[in-house]
Amino acid sequence: MKREIYFIVLFIACLLLPSAVQAAMRVEVDLSTQMVKVYDNNLLLRAMICSTGAPGTPTPVGDFRIQGKGPMFVTDYGVSAKYYSAFNGDYLFHSILFDRTGKRLISRSVQMLGRPASHGCIRLNLYDAKWLQEKVPRGTPVKIRKSGKAGMKKEKWKVQVNGKLYPAWLDIRWLEGQAYLRAQQLSWFIPGKMIIKGTYIQFVREKTVLELFLSEPGLKINGRETRSSLAPQLFADGPYLPLLPVLSALGYQLEYMNRAKVIKIQTVIQLPQPNGTENVADGVYGNIYN
Structure with a gap:
């Protein structure tokens, strides 16, 4: 009987372990400073400059979670982005912009980092978008707020x-x-x-x-x-x-x-x-x- 209870407890622990590990990591986005920060048990792992939604197409404020991921997507207006991680439906973390083929960088999207400029998604430098996609698992909490602090x-x-x-x-x-x-x-x-x-x-x-x-x-x-x-x-x-x-x-x-x-x-x-x-x-x- 004790042996059976032991294996039941072990099985439940294995089911809960990924959630516990995942819950320790979180992503915080500050729309005021245009910064994305990733924490693990309150240890700052990464601080990334970003570009969130422009005034007419704002990034939603609230609590979300990392969802689906992918290597690249092409928008309806003919540009592409790489290493996307969804956090609220069609709202994504993704790289700076490229042309439709993904080969030519659109320099304007780089110049706008640190300022609101997107259609609601959160743009990151290419290596930051890749890091977030690879290191931050699905289900990780994402908190988006306005701190009121001075931006860049x-x-x-x-x-x-x-x-x-x-x-x-x-x-x-x-x-x-x-x-x-x-x-x-x-x-x-x-x-x-x-x-x-x-x-x-x-x-x-x-x-x-x-x-x-x-x-x-x-x-x-x-x-x-x-x-x-x-x-x-x-x-x-x-x-x-x-x-x-x-x-x-x-x-x-x-x-x-x-x-x-x-x-x-x-x-x-x-x-x-x-x-x-x-x-x-x-x-x-x-x-x-x-």
């Missing part, structure tokens, strides 16, 4: 490093109150070599090697994982790096002079954190100015 904006700023003002204007994008710098411009004021290969970004400065991946929170410093809630993002003019964790990892502290549009950067001495942990998302721990 692009501005021109200058930088001052240890008192030296650099004349070149930098491309800065603001997302959820955080500054993002166009990756190629980092070496304009921080000596080092930038390498970008697909979704992989590496910056080498003397004996320090930073490694980041597009849309993936956190970074590696000389191979060591470092926590951060911020992730590099890809826009039409190239990848952008979150300034705070990147500069903190390189040993700098920054301050924004909003009226002058100047980012003030100073070298700091970084002391080790207690228990050997690191978290550069909240700034450098135990900074002492030289």
Whole structure:
């Protein structure tokens, strides 16, 4: 009798296990900031810039679930998109747009990332749409809301490093109150070599090697994982790096002079954190100015 009960309990547990695992993952879409975030047990797995419905064709607000998936579809107005994941009938997560054949990218859809522009679906960069389709299972909860937070904006700023003002204007994008710098411009004021290969970004400065991946929170410093809630993002003019964790990892502290549009950067001495942990998302721990 005990043996039979054991197998019955085991059978029920096997039936419930996929649901339990699935329930731990969730997708949150913020129509205000145009960001899609995927969590697993409150751990941020991925943060992705998106383009939701335009004012005349808004993306529905509410609670949904990931439904059917597919490699590609062609719309009635002659464009296609790849790696779609449905969440509410014909409303989908999908890639930026291509022509009917799926071979030619429609650049306008890339340029509109970070702004409402779709017919109600949620557009993502190609690699983000592919990741979501492959990693987020059917049945995963999707919550779509308007937070009221400021959305993405692009501005021109200058930088001052240890008192030296650099004349070149930098491309800065603001997302959820955080500054993002166009990756190629980092070496304009921080000596080092930038390498970008697909979704992989590496910056080498003397004996320090930073490694980041597009849309993936956190970074590696000389191979060591470092926590951060911020992730590099890809826009039409190239990848952008979150300034705070990147500069903190390189040993700098920054301050924004909003009226002058100047980012003030100073070298700091970084002391080790207690228990050997690191978290550069909240700034450098135990900074002492030289």
